[in-house]
Amino acid sequence: MASDAIGDAVRGDWFAPGSSESRPASLERADGVRLLGDDGAELILGEVGGIEVSPRVGRIPRRVRFADGSVFVTLDNDGIDRLRLTPAARRNGLVHDLERFRPRLAAFVVVVALMAFAIYRYALPVMIEVAVAVTPPVVPQMIGSAAIDTLDRVLLSETELPLDRQRDLETQFAALAQFSDLGADGYNLVFRDGGPLGPNALALPDGTVILTDQLVALADDDEMILGVLAHEIGHVELQHSLRQVYRLAGMSALIMLIAGDVGEAVEELLVEGSALLSLSYSRAHESEADRRSVELMLKAGHDPLAINRFFASIREELGVADESGMLSTHPGTAERAEALEAYAAELRGRE
Numbered sequence: 448m449a450s451d452a453i454g455d456a457v458r459g460d461w462f463a464p465g466s467s468e469s470r471p472a473s474l475e476r477a478d479g480v481r482l483l484g485d486d487g488a489e490l491i492l493g494e495v496g497g498i499e500v501s502p503r504v505g506r507i508p509r510r511v512r513f514a515d516g517s518v519f520v521t522l523d524n525d526g527i528d529r530l531r532l533t534p535a536a537r538r539n540g541l542v543h544d545l546e547r548f549r550p551r552l553a554a555f556v557v558v559v560a561l562m563a564f565a566i567y568r569y570a571l572p573v574m575i576e577v578a579v580a581v582t583p584p585v586v587p588q589m590i591g592s593a594a595i596d597t598l599d600r601v602l603l604s605e606t607e608l609p610l611d612r613q614r615d616l617e618t619q620f621a622a623l624a625q626f627s628d629l630g631a632d633g634y635n636l637v638f639r640d641g642g643p644l645g646p647n648a649l650a651l652p653d654g655t656v657i658l659t660d661q662l663v664a665l666a667d668d669d670e671m672i673l674g675v676l677a678h679e680i681g682h683v684e685l686q687h688s689l690r691q692v693y694r695l696a697g698m699s700a701l702i703m704l705i706a707g708d709v710g711e712a713v714e715e716l717l718v719e720g721s722a723l724l725s726l727s728y729s730r731a732h733e734s735e736a737d738r739r740s741v742e743l744m745l746k747a748g749h750d751p752l753a754i755n756r757f758f759a760s761i762r763e764e765l766g767v768a769d770e771s772g773m774l775s776t777h778p779g780t781a782e783r784a785e786a787l788e789a790y791a792a793e794l795r796g797r798e
Protein backbone atom coordinates (compact mmCIF):
# COMPACT_ATOMS: atom_id res chain seq x y z
CA MET A 448 0.00 0.00 0.00
CA ALA A 449 1.40 3.30 -1.08
CA SER A 450 0.07 5.01 2.04
CA ASP A 451 2.41 2.88 4.16
CA ALA A 452 5.51 4.01 2.26
CA ILE A 453 8.28 5.60 4.32
CA GLY A 454 10.59 7.98 2.48
CA ASP A 455 11.11 7.97 -1.29
CA ALA A 456 12.64 5.16 -3.25
CA VAL A 457 16.44 5.26 -3.12
CA ARG A 458 18.43 4.65 -6.28
CA GLY A 459 21.61 2.58 -6.34
CA ASP A 460 23.21 -0.63 -7.60
CA TRP A 461 22.38 -4.17 -6.64
CA PHE A 462 24.86 -7.04 -6.54
CA ALA A 463 23.24 -10.48 -6.76
CA PRO A 464 24.46 -13.05 -4.18
CA GLY A 465 28.12 -13.87 -4.79
CA SER A 466 28.19 -11.72 -7.94
CA SER A 467 30.58 -8.86 -8.62
CA GLU A 468 28.38 -7.54 -11.41
CA SER A 469 25.81 -4.95 -10.50
CA ARG A 470 22.56 -3.74 -11.98
CA PRO A 471 20.73 -0.48 -11.31
CA ALA A 472 17.91 -0.84 -8.79
CA SER A 473 15.81 1.17 -6.39
CA LEU A 474 15.00 0.43 -2.79
CA GLU A 475 11.72 1.42 -1.21
CA ARG A 476 9.79 0.76 1.96
CA ALA A 477 6.29 -0.45 1.38
CA ASP A 478 5.00 -3.68 2.85
CA GLY A 479 8.51 -4.30 4.20
CA VAL A 480 11.59 -3.60 2.11
CA ARG A 481 11.24 -3.86 -1.62
CA LEU A 482 14.00 -3.79 -4.21
CA LEU A 483 12.96 -3.12 -7.78
CA GLY A 484 14.98 -3.45 -10.98
CA ASP A 485 14.96 -0.63 -13.51
CA ASP A 486 12.44 -2.61 -15.52
CA GLY A 487 10.08 -2.49 -12.55
CA ALA A 488 10.57 -6.17 -11.71
CA GLU A 489 10.59 -7.01 -8.02
CA LEU A 490 14.06 -8.35 -7.14
CA ILE A 491 13.61 -8.74 -3.42
CA LEU A 492 10.78 -8.34 -0.94
CA GLY A 493 11.84 -8.78 2.66
CA GLU A 494 11.35 -7.85 6.29
CA VAL A 495 13.11 -4.74 7.63
CA GLY A 496 14.55 -6.88 10.42
CA GLY A 497 16.23 -9.20 7.92
CA ILE A 498 18.57 -6.59 6.45
CA GLU A 499 21.82 -5.02 7.58
CA VAL A 500 22.64 -1.40 6.84
CA SER A 501 26.20 -0.07 7.10
CA PRO A 502 26.58 2.97 9.36
CA ARG A 503 26.70 6.44 7.88
CA VAL A 504 30.36 7.52 7.67
CA GLY A 505 30.96 10.76 5.80
CA ARG A 506 30.17 10.31 2.12
CA ILE A 507 31.15 6.64 1.95
CA PRO A 508 28.50 4.68 0.00
CA ARG A 509 25.94 2.88 2.13
CA ARG A 510 25.60 -0.88 1.82
CA VAL A 511 22.35 -2.66 2.46
CA ARG A 512 22.85 -6.42 2.86
CA PHE A 513 19.85 -8.68 2.39
CA ALA A 514 19.20 -12.04 3.99
CA ASP A 515 20.09 -13.85 0.76
CA GLY A 516 23.59 -12.29 0.79
CA SER A 517 22.92 -9.82 -2.04
CA VAL A 518 23.98 -6.23 -1.53
CA PHE A 519 22.49 -2.88 -2.54
CA VAL A 520 24.95 0.04 -2.69
CA THR A 521 23.98 3.71 -2.88
CA LEU A 522 25.48 7.18 -2.45
CA ASP A 523 22.14 8.54 -1.28
CA ASN A 524 22.87 8.64 2.45
CA ASP A 525 19.94 10.90 3.26
CA GLY A 526 17.60 8.73 1.26
CA ILE A 527 18.67 5.64 3.23
CA ASP A 528 18.21 7.48 6.52
CA ARG A 529 14.74 8.53 5.48
CA LEU A 530 13.81 4.88 4.88
CA ARG A 531 14.49 4.24 8.61
CA LEU A 532 16.03 0.83 8.08
CA THR A 533 18.32 0.68 11.15
CA PRO A 534 17.01 -0.10 14.65
CA ALA A 535 18.09 3.34 15.94
CA ALA A 536 16.29 5.11 13.12
CA ARG A 537 13.21 2.96 13.68
CA ARG A 538 13.27 3.88 17.33
CA ASN A 539 13.13 7.54 16.39
CA GLY A 540 9.93 6.71 14.62
CA LEU A 541 8.62 5.42 17.94
CA VAL A 542 9.05 8.76 19.65
CA HIS A 543 5.54 9.47 18.45
CA ASP A 544 4.17 6.46 20.25
CA LEU A 545 6.12 7.32 23.37
CA GLU A 546 4.39 10.66 23.64
CA ARG A 547 1.27 8.84 24.59
CA PHE A 548 3.11 7.19 27.50
CA ARG A 549 4.42 10.46 28.83
CA PRO A 550 2.08 10.70 31.83
CA ARG A 551 3.11 7.19 32.84
CA LEU A 552 6.76 8.05 32.28
CA ALA A 553 6.43 11.13 34.48
CA ALA A 554 4.85 9.05 37.24
CA PHE A 555 7.71 6.57 36.96
CA VAL A 556 10.30 9.34 37.27
CA VAL A 557 8.53 10.69 40.36
CA VAL A 558 8.48 7.22 41.95
CA VAL A 559 12.19 6.72 41.27
CA ALA A 560 13.01 10.15 42.69
CA LEU A 561 10.97 9.43 45.83
CA MET A 562 12.72 6.09 46.29
CA ALA A 563 16.13 7.72 45.87
CA PHE A 564 15.16 10.34 48.43
CA ALA A 565 13.90 7.68 50.84
CA ILE A 566 17.15 5.76 50.50
CA TYR A 567 19.15 8.91 51.12
CA ARG A 568 16.95 10.02 54.00
CA TYR A 569 16.40 6.70 55.77
CA ALA A 570 18.72 4.00 54.46
CA LEU A 571 21.91 6.03 54.27
CA PRO A 572 21.92 7.07 57.96
CA VAL A 573 21.33 3.44 58.95
CA MET A 574 24.15 2.29 56.69
CA ILE A 575 26.43 4.96 58.14
CA GLU A 576 25.67 3.68 61.65
CA VAL A 577 26.34 0.09 60.59
CA ALA A 578 29.57 1.11 58.87
CA VAL A 579 30.70 3.06 61.97
CA ALA A 580 29.93 0.03 64.14
CA VAL A 581 31.92 -2.40 61.99
CA THR A 582 34.77 -0.02 61.15
CA PRO A 583 38.10 -1.65 61.93
CA PRO A 584 40.51 0.61 63.86
CA VAL A 585 42.75 0.81 60.81
CA VAL A 586 40.22 3.02 59.01
CA PRO A 587 40.22 5.97 61.47
CA GLN A 588 43.99 5.66 61.67
CA MET A 589 44.24 5.76 57.90
CA ILE A 590 41.97 8.80 57.67
CA GLY A 591 43.70 10.52 60.59
CA SER A 592 47.21 10.20 59.27
CA ALA A 593 46.19 11.17 55.73
CA ALA A 594 44.30 14.17 57.10
CA ILE A 595 47.17 15.55 59.16
CA ASP A 596 49.57 15.02 56.26
CA THR A 597 47.30 17.05 54.02
CA LEU A 598 46.72 19.75 56.63
CA ASP A 599 50.45 20.04 57.28
CA ARG A 600 51.12 20.33 53.58
CA VAL A 601 48.52 22.92 52.73
CA LEU A 602 47.46 24.86 55.82
CA LEU A 603 49.40 24.27 59.01
CA SER A 604 53.02 24.85 59.92
CA GLU A 605 55.27 24.12 62.87
CA THR A 606 54.25 25.44 66.26
CA GLU A 607 56.09 28.29 67.87
CA LEU A 608 54.81 27.52 71.35
CA PRO A 609 57.68 27.03 73.83
CA LEU A 610 58.19 23.37 74.78
CA ASP A 611 57.36 23.89 78.45
CA ARG A 612 54.05 25.54 77.49
CA GLN A 613 53.28 22.53 75.25
CA ARG A 614 54.07 20.09 78.09
CA ASP A 615 51.89 22.12 80.46
CA LEU A 616 48.92 22.02 78.09
CA GLU A 617 49.48 18.31 77.36
CA THR A 618 49.29 17.55 81.09
CA GLN A 619 46.07 19.53 81.52
CA PHE A 620 44.60 17.89 78.41
CA ALA A 621 45.44 14.38 79.68
CA ALA A 622 43.80 15.19 83.03
CA LEU A 623 40.65 16.16 81.13
CA ALA A 624 40.75 13.30 78.61
CA GLN A 625 40.92 10.67 81.35
CA PHE A 626 37.21 11.35 81.91
CA SER A 627 36.41 10.58 78.28
CA ASP A 628 35.27 7.16 77.04
CA LEU A 629 38.63 6.47 75.43
CA GLY A 630 40.71 7.70 78.36
CA ALA A 631 43.83 9.85 78.08
CA ASP A 632 45.56 7.22 75.90
CA GLY A 633 42.88 7.57 73.25
CA TYR A 634 44.10 11.05 72.35
CA ASN A 635 47.15 12.71 70.99
CA LEU A 636 47.34 16.49 71.35
CA VAL A 637 49.49 18.16 68.70
CA PHE A 638 50.45 21.81 68.35
CA ARG A 639 50.59 23.71 65.09
CA ASP A 640 50.72 27.23 63.72
CA GLY A 641 47.20 27.50 62.31
CA GLY A 642 48.13 29.70 59.35
CA PRO A 643 44.92 30.52 57.51
CA LEU A 644 42.92 28.47 60.03
CA GLY A 645 43.78 31.01 62.72
CA PRO A 646 42.61 30.28 66.25
CA ASN A 647 41.28 26.78 65.84
CA ALA A 648 41.16 23.23 67.14
CA LEU A 649 40.43 20.15 65.06
CA ALA A 650 39.76 16.55 65.96
CA LEU A 651 40.70 13.71 63.62
CA PRO A 652 38.94 10.34 63.78
CA ASP A 653 42.04 8.58 65.18
CA GLY A 654 42.02 10.78 68.30
CA THR A 655 44.55 13.31 67.10
CA VAL A 656 43.53 16.74 68.36
CA ILE A 657 45.21 19.70 66.69
CA LEU A 658 45.48 22.92 68.67
CA THR A 659 46.70 26.07 66.94
CA ASP A 660 49.10 28.60 68.45
CA GLN A 661 46.59 31.32 67.60
CA LEU A 662 43.93 29.71 69.79
CA VAL A 663 46.35 29.40 72.69
CA ALA A 664 47.30 33.06 72.28
CA LEU A 665 43.69 34.24 72.12
CA ALA A 666 42.45 32.42 75.23
CA ASP A 667 42.41 34.53 78.40
CA ASP A 668 42.90 31.46 80.57
CA ASP A 669 43.65 27.75 80.11
CA GLU A 670 40.11 26.70 81.00
CA MET A 671 38.92 28.31 77.75
CA ILE A 672 41.41 26.14 75.84
CA LEU A 673 40.29 23.06 77.75
CA GLY A 674 36.64 23.85 77.07
CA VAL A 675 37.38 23.83 73.34
CA LEU A 676 39.49 20.67 73.63
CA ALA A 677 36.67 18.95 75.54
CA HIS A 678 34.38 19.86 72.63
CA GLU A 679 36.89 18.27 70.22
CA ILE A 680 37.02 15.15 72.42
CA GLY A 681 33.24 15.03 71.95
CA HIS A 682 33.69 15.01 68.15
CA VAL A 683 36.14 12.09 68.44
CA GLU A 684 34.09 10.08 70.95
CA LEU A 685 30.93 10.44 68.93
CA GLN A 686 32.86 9.63 65.73
CA HIS A 687 31.55 12.67 63.94
CA SER A 688 34.23 12.93 61.30
CA LEU A 689 33.98 9.23 60.49
CA ARG A 690 30.24 9.68 59.99
CA GLN A 691 30.86 12.66 57.80
CA VAL A 692 33.44 10.85 55.68
CA TYR A 693 31.02 7.95 55.29
CA ARG A 694 28.19 10.25 54.29
CA LEU A 695 30.32 11.67 51.51
CA ALA A 696 31.81 8.32 50.52
CA GLY A 697 28.31 7.25 49.50
CA MET A 698 26.44 4.02 49.21
CA SER A 699 28.84 1.92 47.17
CA ALA A 700 31.81 2.57 49.44
CA LEU A 701 29.66 1.83 52.49
CA ILE A 702 28.51 -1.46 51.05
CA MET A 703 32.13 -2.47 50.38
CA LEU A 704 33.16 -1.32 53.84
CA ILE A 705 30.35 -3.19 55.59
CA ALA A 706 31.22 -6.27 53.53
CA GLY A 707 34.70 -6.02 55.05
CA ASP A 708 36.35 -5.01 51.81
CA VAL A 709 38.68 -2.19 52.80
CA GLY A 710 40.47 -2.37 49.50
CA GLU A 711 42.30 0.29 47.61
CA ALA A 712 39.13 1.77 46.17
CA VAL A 713 37.59 2.33 49.60
CA GLU A 714 40.88 3.58 50.96
CA GLU A 715 41.07 6.18 48.23
CA LEU A 716 37.49 7.26 48.77
CA LEU A 717 37.93 7.68 52.49
CA VAL A 718 41.27 9.39 52.45
CA GLU A 719 40.68 11.74 49.53
CA GLY A 720 39.65 15.10 50.76
CA SER A 721 38.74 13.84 54.20
CA ALA A 722 41.22 16.23 55.77
CA LEU A 723 39.08 19.30 55.43
CA LEU A 724 36.00 17.49 56.68
CA SER A 725 37.36 17.73 60.18
CA LEU A 726 36.85 21.46 59.95
CA SER A 727 33.13 21.58 59.81
CA TYR A 728 30.36 19.46 61.19
CA SER A 729 26.61 19.56 61.09
CA ARG A 730 24.68 21.62 63.63
CA ALA A 731 23.52 18.46 65.38
CA HIS A 732 27.11 17.26 65.73
CA GLU A 733 28.19 20.65 67.06
CA SER A 734 25.61 20.68 69.80
CA GLU A 735 26.40 17.07 70.74
CA ALA A 736 30.07 18.02 71.07
CA ASP A 737 29.09 21.10 73.08
CA ARG A 738 27.17 18.99 75.57
CA ARG A 739 30.08 16.61 75.87
CA SER A 740 32.33 19.58 76.60
CA VAL A 741 30.05 20.64 79.46
CA GLU A 742 30.00 17.09 80.88
CA LEU A 743 33.76 16.56 80.69
CA MET A 744 34.61 19.98 82.09
CA LEU A 745 32.31 19.41 85.06
CA LYS A 746 33.82 15.97 85.72
CA ALA A 747 37.31 17.42 85.56
CA GLY A 748 36.33 20.17 87.99
CA HIS A 749 36.54 23.02 85.49
CA ASP A 750 34.16 25.79 84.48
CA PRO A 751 31.66 23.97 82.20
CA LEU A 752 30.91 27.21 80.38
CA ALA A 753 34.53 27.98 79.56
CA ILE A 754 33.76 27.26 75.90
CA ASN A 755 31.12 29.99 75.96
CA ARG A 756 33.63 32.42 77.42
CA PHE A 757 36.03 31.43 74.67
CA PHE A 758 33.51 32.15 71.93
CA ALA A 759 32.60 35.46 73.53
CA SER A 760 36.23 36.53 73.63
CA ILE A 761 36.94 35.35 70.07
CA ARG A 762 33.97 37.40 68.88
CA GLU A 763 35.25 40.39 70.76
CA GLU A 764 38.77 40.14 69.40
CA LEU A 765 38.12 39.12 65.82
CA GLY A 766 34.56 40.27 65.24
CA VAL A 767 31.72 38.06 64.10
CA ALA A 768 32.76 38.49 60.49
CA ASP A 769 35.93 36.46 60.98
CA GLU A 770 35.75 33.92 58.18
CA SER A 771 38.92 31.97 58.71
CA GLY A 772 39.07 30.76 62.28
CA MET A 773 37.01 28.78 64.72
CA LEU A 774 33.97 31.01 64.27
CA SER A 775 33.59 30.10 60.61
CA THR A 776 33.19 26.44 61.47
CA HIS A 777 31.81 26.92 64.98
CA PRO A 778 29.37 29.81 64.82
CA GLY A 779 29.22 31.10 68.38
CA THR A 780 25.58 32.00 68.22
CA ALA A 781 23.58 33.25 71.18
CA GLU A 782 21.31 30.26 70.75
CA ARG A 783 24.27 27.97 71.17
CA ALA A 784 25.52 29.78 74.27
CA GLU A 785 22.06 29.54 75.83
CA ALA A 786 21.82 25.81 75.11
CA LEU A 787 25.18 25.32 76.81
CA GLU A 788 24.11 27.35 79.84
CA ALA A 789 20.87 25.40 80.16
CA TYR A 790 22.66 22.07 79.95
CA ALA A 791 25.29 23.09 82.52
CA ALA A 792 22.54 24.22 84.89
CA GLU A 793 20.69 20.94 84.36
CA LEU A 794 23.78 18.85 85.13
CA ARG A 795 24.64 20.93 88.17
CA GLY A 796 21.10 20.55 89.45
CA ARG A 797 21.52 16.78 89.39
CA GLU A 798 24.67 16.81 91.49
Ligand SMILES: [Zn+2]
Nearest residue numbers: 728733736777
Ligand atom coordinates in the same frame (compact mmCIF):
# COMPACT_ATOMS: atom_id res chain seq x y z
ZN1 LIG B 1 32.99 21.39 66.71
